[in-house]
Amino acid sequence: MKPTPEFQLEFLGKLQRLFSEGDFTATYKFALLISIADLAVELGRDDNSTLELPYKEISLKFIQLFWQQTVPFKEEHVLVQNYGAQAAIVKAISEFRSTAPSPSLLMAQNTREFNKLVNSVNATVKKQPIQYLQNIGGGEDVFLFTPGKLELTLLPGVAYCLRRFHPLVQQLSRSHWIAHIKGNKLNGHLLSQDNDLESFLFETSRQALTEIATGLRKLGSKCHYCGGVVTEADVDHFIPRSLYPRDIVHNFVLAHPSCNRSKSDTLAAKQHLYKWLEFVSMNKDSLSEIGQEAGIITDKESMDSVARWGYANAATVGSRAWIRASQYESIDQSYIDLWN
Ligand SMILES: [Zn+2]
Structure with missing residues (x-):
């Protein structure tokens, strides 16, 4: 069975509220939305079922997303992804890359140190975006998932909606992510009228x-x-x-x-x-x-x-x-x- 049209509309409404009323101190929540939407496409089904997503899989998606973003922008400095100090995940990936220089993420994945990186990213993902993503307008509205010990579970019908509206979730997350980085005054001088930012952040070189x-x-x-x-x-x-x-x-x-x-x-x-x-x-x-x-x-x-x-x-x-x-x-x- 598929979720009803009413359920799907309500889902879209909540997603819209999440973007307009959510609190985005760092860019993690955008990465989390992109990650669970991608995993829903890769692992989910077109029905009302729930879907378990191991935190480890989500953390790997985070590393894939942030990897190219830890290269200094315009060869100057790594873009700041948090208001205040640099985001912990960006710092962890940057440090990993500086101590174990591997030309590519794929090669890095075969090293023992990479496991440590995954664990450290995992800890942040669990502590931050997973805990706060569903806080909207001052209250908690659990409409996407319930967190467990080793995995989160997408609620019935959510994987369906993430699959159905995947391009929309992607576009919203990316455009807000870009706006977050542009709006961070710590990045200000680097980004004045820059049109290459989207391809730098998300596209293959x-x-x-x-x-x-x-x-x-x-x-x-x-x-x-x-x-x-x-x-x-x-x-x-x-x-x-x-x-x-x-x-x-x-x-x-x-x-x-x-x-x-x-x-x-x-x-x-x-x-x-x-x-x-x-x-x-x-x-x-x-x-x-x-x-x-x-x-x-x-x-x-x-x-x-x-x-x-x-x-x-x-x-x-x-x-x-x-x-x-x-x-x-x-x-x-x-x-x-x-x-x-
Ligand atoms: Zn041709």
Whole structure:
């Protein structure tokens, strides 16, 4: 069973209140919302069920989110993510990176020190955002989750809503996160009229994208969509970033800049989806290697859930999929059947 339309509307209303009336001393709450929404997509189901999310998984998401943000902005200093002293999680990741310099998060994850970092982030996540996220307008309104000893439990229907409204949760969290950093006077002089902040905070670096393109070209040099030869290395997010902004290496395909631009933020049509599913399962290991080298998350299982979720959502709301320039088709159940 799915949550009723009334439940979903009420959920959106509360989310709106959370952003307008919540107290955001640090940027942690935005990271927590993004993390639980991502985990709901990766692990949840489209029904009324509850969902347990281990704190360790949430802490790993925090580290993934904050990792690139601990690089000095414009080569000056690390952006301050708290009113007052720097946020503890940013400090912990910065310290970890300075004592155990690893070029990428993926490589760092194989070290023993990394466990210590996870534990320290875990302690802060439990003490701070998990405890305070649901404080709205001076009172507590438990509408998202109940915290347990080792995990939090999303209440019935919440995973459904987080999946259904994932792009909205992401966009709201990101825009408030950016505004928080811009509004912190400790960052002031660095950010005057800066338009690169969003890509610095959340997007894959150009260098990593180039490495991915180089890796993908070793697997084939044709455009995923039109089959033409690609001369310039251009990569496309198969599931658009506007839908799911976390970069996983299995989501990248080679594409002409013109095909990429034309497809834009839409989902690709069934013929492209079929080809992509085949490509990912045939090149699973090579793609993981490309991700390792470029320092991008490699997680075929998550990517599979994300794609399935994206198309199922699109079928529910009657979205159309991109075939080629100015040609679209309806997304229906036959898309979802490709997974069976
Ligand atoms: Zn093309």
